[in-house]
Amino acid sequence: MRIKQLFIYVTLLILGGSAGVWASRYWTDTPQEQTSQPPAVVPTNLKPFPFPAKSSPKANLNFIAEAAQKVGPAVVRIDATREVSNEMGETFEHPFFRRFFGNELPIPREHIERGTGSGFILTPDGQLLTNAHVVDGTKEVKVTLKDGKVYQGKVLGTDAMTDVAVVKIEAENLPTVAIGSADQLNPGEWAIAIGNPLGLDNTVTVGIISALGRSSTEVGVPDKRVRFIQTDAAINPGNSGGPLLNAQGQVVGINTAIRADAQGLGFAIPIETAQRVANQLLTTGKADHPYLGIHMITLNPELSKELNQDPQLGFKVTNNEGVLVVRVVDDSPAQKAGFKPGDIILSVAGKPVTKAVEVQEEVEVSTIGETLAVEVIRDGKPKNLKVSPGSFPTN
Numbered sequence: 001m002r003i004k005q006l007f008i009y010v011t012l013l014i015l016g017g018s019a020g021v022w023a024s025r026y027w028t029d030t031p032q033e034q035t036s037q038p039p040a041v042v043p044t045n046l047k048p049f050p051f052p053a054k055s056s057p058k059a060n061l062n063f064i065a066e067a068a069q070k071v072g073p074a075v076v077r078i079d080a081t082r083e084v085s086n087e088m089g090e091t092f093e094h095p096f097f098r099r100f101f102g103n104e105l106p107i108p109r110e111h112i113e114r115g116t117g118s119g120f121i122l123t124p125d126g127q128l129l130t131n132a133h134v135v136d137g138t139k140e141v142k143v144t145l146k147d148g149k150v151y152q153g154k155v156l157g158t159d160a161m162t163d164v165a166v167v168k169i170e171a172e173n174l175p176t177v178a179i180g181s182a183d184q185l186n187p188g189e190w191a192i193a194i195g196n197p198l199g200l201d202n203t204v205t206v207g208i209i210s211a212l213g214r215s216s217t218e219v220g221v222p223d224k225r226v227r228f229i230q231t232d233a234a235i236n237p238g239n240s241g242g243p244l245l246n247a248q249g250q251v252v253g254i255n256t257a258i259r260a261d262a263q264g265l266g267f268a269i270p271i272e273t274a275q276r277v278a279n280q281l282l283t284t285g286k287a288d289h290p291y292l293g294i295h296m297i298t299l300n301p302e303l304s305k306e307l308n309q310d311p312q313l314g315f316k317v318t319n320n321e322g323v324l325v326v327r328v329v330d331d332s333p334a335q336k337a338g339f340k341p342g343d344i345i346l347s348v349a350g351k352p353v354t355k356a357v358e359v360q361e362e363v364e365v366s367t368i369g370e371t372l373a374v375e376v377i378r379d380g381k382p383k384n385l386k387v388s389p390g391s392f393p394t395n
Contacts, residue, residue, distance in 0.1 A: 063249075074176050075196075075202060076146075077118060078143055078167065078241060079116050117195075118241040120177050120243045121175060121176050123174075124174050126170060126174055127166065127282070128168070130167060130240075130254070132160050132164055133160075134240055146201070159286070162287070177251045178251065179250060180251055181250075181272070183270075185229065185252060188209065189209045189247065191206070191231040192205070195235075195238060195255060197235070197239045200238075207232035209229060215227065228256075228268065231244065232264045235268075255267075255268050290389035290391070291333065291392040295327040295329075298323060304317045314341060324344055325343040327341055333387050338385055340378065345359055347375040349362055367389070369390075370388065
């Protein structure tokens with residue numbers, strides 16, 4: 001009986017398993033009922049996200065350090081000493097003091113004034129560039145290299161109008177700088193300054209080229225003949241004379257001027273100007289600057305109106321723009337060429353000019369003694385003048 005029941009159970013198990021396998025195949029082969037959800041919309045113009053290629057080269061993040069390492073050994077500290085005399089004040093000229101001292105008034109005392117600046121080596125035999133105001137009033141300076149070596153430097157020449165000076169030390173195989181081009185700069189480029197601010201040797205600061213072609217009047221030094229580079233790289237006392245570098249570590253300027261009334265503004269002399277002046281200083285010991293002998297201003301409508309209301313001017317201003325000759329210096333090249341107050345300068349050497357600083361720049365690059373063509377308007381009519389620039393008077 002038990003055997004019979006066991007047989008029935010086995011038979012039912014086999015039949016149930018077969019039914020399950022059959023049902024499984026049925027549901028697999030039969031299409032499923034579709035839902036009512038709308039199909040997803042896929043953009044036809046979809047593009048893969050542009051991840052950077054793994055093989056793309058990385059930017060050089062250490063270019064500032066590389067520039068400083070390359071140029072640093074050629075940047076020097078310049079220590080200058082000069083004797084300064086304390087002039088006797090007007091107090092001792094008073095009759096009260098005369099009663100006691102008579103003719104034996106106190107003798108003006110002299111004291112030593114010390115200053116520190118920067119410079120950089122141009123040639124392996126020791127020619128250096130720096131600022132004129134760093135070495136002004138002395139013929140010899142102490143030059144200290146980055147490696148600590150100290151040399152006695154001889155001032156070969158200075159030029160106050162561009163604030164450039166050349167110093168020579170007796171040495172060989174010195175590290176030198178690479179010269180770049182300020183003419184190729186653009187605002188926004190990297191700017192690297194190296195110098196000895198506040199006595200901290202070989203200090204590196206970085207910023208950008210903020211602007212180009214700043215006139216000496218804009219910078220606050222109207223007696224200079226320079227179109228300055230403006231930078232926000234930190235330039236402090238002691239940086240004067242040091243190099244301003246581009247991202248490749250090439251010298252594009254000499255750090256020189258600081259605006260005491262502003263933060264983050266520094267100025268540098270373009271290297272092309274410095275080289276031109278340095279070549280003259282090395283050749284002749286001085287730099288000659290072409291000179292016409294005119295006082296001029298840039299006109300605008302408000303200024304023209306104001307000038308015409310001045311009864312002592314001596315002429316009427318008929319233009320609202322251009323470069324007006326206000327005064328002609330006696331016995332100057334301009335006077336000999338026929339310039340007159342009231343002339344409005346239109347062009348110099350064939351180049352149109354609209355600002356006084358543009359006239360100055362064209363005169364600066366002219367040659368002393370050679371003919372320079374200047375077109376002016378006089379009494380409403382154009383007139384061509386021929387002038388031979390002289391050398392700027394030093395006195």
